[in-house]
Amino acid sequence: MGAPGSQASLREANSGRIVEAVKLYGKITQVELAAATGLSPATVSNIVKQLLAAGIVQTSITTRSGRRAQQVSLVRSSELSVGVHIGRRAAEVIVADASYSVNARQSFPLPADHRHDTTLDRIALLVAELTEQLGASLDDVDAVGVALPARTGLPAAAGLPGWEDVRVEAVLERRLRRGILVTSEAEAAAVAESRYGSLRGVTTGLLVRASHNVDGCILLEGLPHRGVGGIAGALGHVRVDASGPICRCGARGCLNTVVTSDAMAEDLRVSHGPMGLRAIVAAARAGDPGCRQVVADAAAVVGGVVADAAMLLGPECVTIAGELAAAGDVFCDPIREALASRPLLSRAIVVRESECQDPEARGALALAHDAVSPSLMTQEV
Amino acid sequence: MERPIPLLSLRAISKHFGGVEALMDVDLDVHRGEVVALVGDNAAGKSTLARIVAGIHRPDSGTILIDGEPVTIPNAQAAFSHGIAPVFQELALPENLDVTSNIFLGREHSVRGLLDVDAMDDLARSYLNRLHSRIPDLRAPLYTLSAGQRQCVAIARTLVANPRLVVLDEPTASLSVSQTAEVLTYVDGLRDMGLGVILISHNLTDVRAVADRVEVLRHGRNNGSFSASEATYEEILAAITGATRSAPRR
Known part of the structure; x- marks a missing residue:
C-alpha cells in the first residue's frame, strides 16, 4: 500500500x-x-x-x-450466483458466474393464483437442476436472489395472492442451504437496467414496471432509493381516482385499482372473450384495434402518474419494463405524450423500453452476489 | 364479436369397448390459438378421445367437424391430412437415429433422389428454435438425449406437417422440473403460432399454467368446462372427483 x-x-x-x-x-x-x-x-x-x-x-x-x-x-470465477423471478403467471431462474455472463436459464409458465408451496418447491428443484447442468453443485452457488412482485415491509401490497404470510427467504434457505436475498421485482429490474441495460450511466432515473399491476423504482446516484419503510417509488399506490375503489393496501383509488391486467381483460371480455395479459399485449402489437385501445388507455393513466413523479424527481431517463413494455410504442408513446404535455418538464427526459433480458432475475442475482462477495476495492494489485 | 367457427368440434361422441362405456355423448371444441386441457381420473376417457381425434379409434356415434365441416377420421393418415398431429405417451421414436432423421422420418426431403440433408438440418433447427429447445447437436442419436429433449423432438416432428391441431397426451409425465418447464414453454409457443392444442395431463398446476380452457371428463362424460385463469383448483378437483356435476348440455 x-x-x-x-x-x-x-x-x-x-x-x-x-x-x-x-x-x-x-x-x-x-x-x-x-x-x-x-x-x-x-x-x-x-x-x-x-x-x-x-x-x-x-x-x-x-x-x-x-x-x-x-x-x-x-x-471467470468458479462461484455461481442464482437469480429467480417469481411473477404472477411465470417464473424465471438464471444461473451465472461472477462475470455475469448468463450460463443457464429456464423460464416456466405458472397458473393464475399459483400456490406458494408448489411454486417454491419447483424453484428449488430448478435451481439444483440448472446448477447441475453447468457441471456444478449447489455448493458452488454463493447466493440466490429472488425478485417478487411485493415490497418488503408492505405485506398488504403483496402481489401474489395467498403469499402474504409466506417467508420465501426461510423456505428457500431451508431447501437450498444458501444465502437468500429477497427483493421487489421493480428494484431488481432497476438494478439490472442500471448495470446492463437502458439506465446504464444514468444518475437520476425512474424505472416503471408495468405488468399485472404497476410498480416503480427510483434511482438516485445510480442506486435504488428505497426511502423510509421501502415505500419510495411505489407508483402503483399513487392515487389516480379520488372516488375510486379501495385498493388492497387500504387506500382509495390507487393506480393499481385502475390499471391492472384484470381490468384490461374485463374491458375486452364482451368483444374478445377471455384473454390473458400476454395475449392482450401480443394482439396489441399485431395491431388489433381493441387491444391497442385498452393498452394505450392504461398507458395514458400510467403516463399521468409518471409525469407527476418526474415533476418531483427530475429524472434523466424513464425506463418502462414489465409485460406491458413488450407492447412497444403502443404503451410507451402515451407515456411520452403525458410527459410532453407538462410544460415545465424538460424535453430531455428520455422514455426507453427495457433493454435487458430477464431484468428482474438478473437484478436479483446481482444484488444477491453483491451481498455476499467481499469488495474488490481492498484487493492488492 | 361472434366467436369464430371452432377448428375442431366433437359432438355427442360415444365409444364402447365391449361392455366398457369409454365415452358417452362427449362434446369438445378447440379454437385456433387455444390450448384446451382435458383432465379427469384414470379411465375417464381422455386418451380414448385423443385417439379418436388422431384417427386411431373410430367413434361408435357422434360427429367430428373440422372448420365446421363434418369429416371422418378413419386412420392416422386421414388425421395427418386434416392437419392433426398427435404426440402420445409412448413416444415410439427410433432411438438409434439422430435428431434430424427422427423429425423427418417418413417425410424426408430429397433432391434428385438423394436426401437433402442440409435443408432438413436447417428446417430441424428452425423447428427446434421455434420451440425454444436447446439441443446443441442434431447428429446426436436419440438415446443420448434427455427425456425432455426427446419429448421436444416428438413435438418438433408434429411441425413438419404444418399442423393446425396438436394433441399432446401426458407430455410432462415422468419429466424433471426443467424439462417440464421446457415442454410447457413449447405448448405456449404452439399457441403463439396460432395452433389449436389439446393437452391431456394429470397435473393441475401444469394444466392451469398453460391452458386457456379446462374440460373435465368423468366416466366418459363431460363434467364441466372451466376458464383456466378463473377457475380455482378446488372447483376443477370437485368436478374431477364428481363432488360437483355439470348439467348435461343441450
Whole structure:
C-alpha cells in the first residue's frame, strides 16, 4: 500500500475503481470503462494491462458501433450466483458466474393464483437442476436472489395472492442451504437496467414496471432509493381516482385499482372473450384495434402518474419494463405524450423500453452476489 | 364479436369397448390459438378421445367437424391430412437415429433422389428454435438425449406437417422440473403460432399454467368446462372427483 497521496496510492485507487466497474458490469469495453470511471482512456488501458498480467481480468475482442473494441471481464470465477423471478403467471431462474455472463436459464409458465408451496418447491428443484447442468453443485452457488412482485415491509401490497404470510427467504434457505436475498421485482429490474441495460450511466432515473399491476423504482446516484419503510417509488399506490375503489393496501383509488391486467381483460371480455395479459399485449402489437385501445388507455393513466413523479424527481431517463413494455410504442408513446404535455418538464427526459433480458432475475442475482462477495476495492494489485 | 367457427368440434361422441362405456355423448371444441386441457381420473376417457381425434379409434356415434365441416377420421393418415398431429405417451421414436432423421422420418426431403440433408438440418433447427429447445447437436442419436429433449423432438416432428391441431397426451409425465418447464414453454409457443392444442395431463398446476380452457371428463362424460385463469383448483378437483356435476348440455 503506497503512502497516502502518493502516485502509488492513486494508481491503486484507480485500479480499484476499474475492478469495481468491471465487477459491476460483467463485460465492459475499455471505452465504456473510461466513461464509467471518469478515468482517461490511456489510464484505463495501462491499468487493464496490469490487471491482465496479474490474472484478475481477461480481455476479448468485440465490436462496438462497428469498431473493434477491447472487452474486459473478470477472470471467470468458479462461484455461481442464482437469480429467480417469481411473477404472477411465470417464473424465471438464471444461473451465472461472477462475470455475469448468463450460463443457464429456464423460464416456466405458472397458473393464475399459483400456490406458494408448489411454486417454491419447483424453484428449488430448478435451481439444483440448472446448477447441475453447468457441471456444478449447489455448493458452488454463493447466493440466490429472488425478485417478487411485493415490497418488503408492505405485506398488504403483496402481489401474489395467498403469499402474504409466506417467508420465501426461510423456505428457500431451508431447501437450498444458501444465502437468500429477497427483493421487489421493480428494484431488481432497476438494478439490472442500471448495470446492463437502458439506465446504464444514468444518475437520476425512474424505472416503471408495468405488468399485472404497476410498480416503480427510483434511482438516485445510480442506486435504488428505497426511502423510509421501502415505500419510495411505489407508483402503483399513487392515487389516480379520488372516488375510486379501495385498493388492497387500504387506500382509495390507487393506480393499481385502475390499471391492472384484470381490468384490461374485463374491458375486452364482451368483444374478445377471455384473454390473458400476454395475449392482450401480443394482439396489441399485431395491431388489433381493441387491444391497442385498452393498452394505450392504461398507458395514458400510467403516463399521468409518471409525469407527476418526474415533476418531483427530475429524472434523466424513464425506463418502462414489465409485460406491458413488450407492447412497444403502443404503451410507451402515451407515456411520452403525458410527459410532453407538462410544460415545465424538460424535453430531455428520455422514455426507453427495457433493454435487458430477464431484468428482474438478473437484478436479483446481482444484488444477491453483491451481498455476499467481499469488495474488490481492498484487493492488492 | 361472434366467436369464430371452432377448428375442431366433437359432438355427442360415444365409444364402447365391449361392455366398457369409454365415452358417452362427449362434446369438445378447440379454437385456433387455444390450448384446451382435458383432465379427469384414470379411465375417464381422455386418451380414448385423443385417439379418436388422431384417427386411431373410430367413434361408435357422434360427429367430428373440422372448420365446421363434418369429416371422418378413419386412420392416422386421414388425421395427418386434416392437419392433426398427435404426440402420445409412448413416444415410439427410433432411438438409434439422430435428431434430424427422427423429425423427418417418413417425410424426408430429397433432391434428385438423394436426401437433402442440409435443408432438413436447417428446417430441424428452425423447428427446434421455434420451440425454444436447446439441443446443441442434431447428429446426436436419440438415446443420448434427455427425456425432455426427446419429448421436444416428438413435438418438433408434429411441425413438419404444418399442423393446425396438436394433441399432446401426458407430455410432462415422468419429466424433471426443467424439462417440464421446457415442454410447457413449447405448448405456449404452439399457441403463439396460432395452433389449436389439446393437452391431456394429470397435473393441475401444469394444466392451469398453460391452458386457456379446462374440460373435465368423468366416466366418459363431460363434467364441466372451466376458464383456466378463473377457475380455482378446488372447483376443477370437485368436478374431477364428481363432488360437483355439470348439467348435461343441450
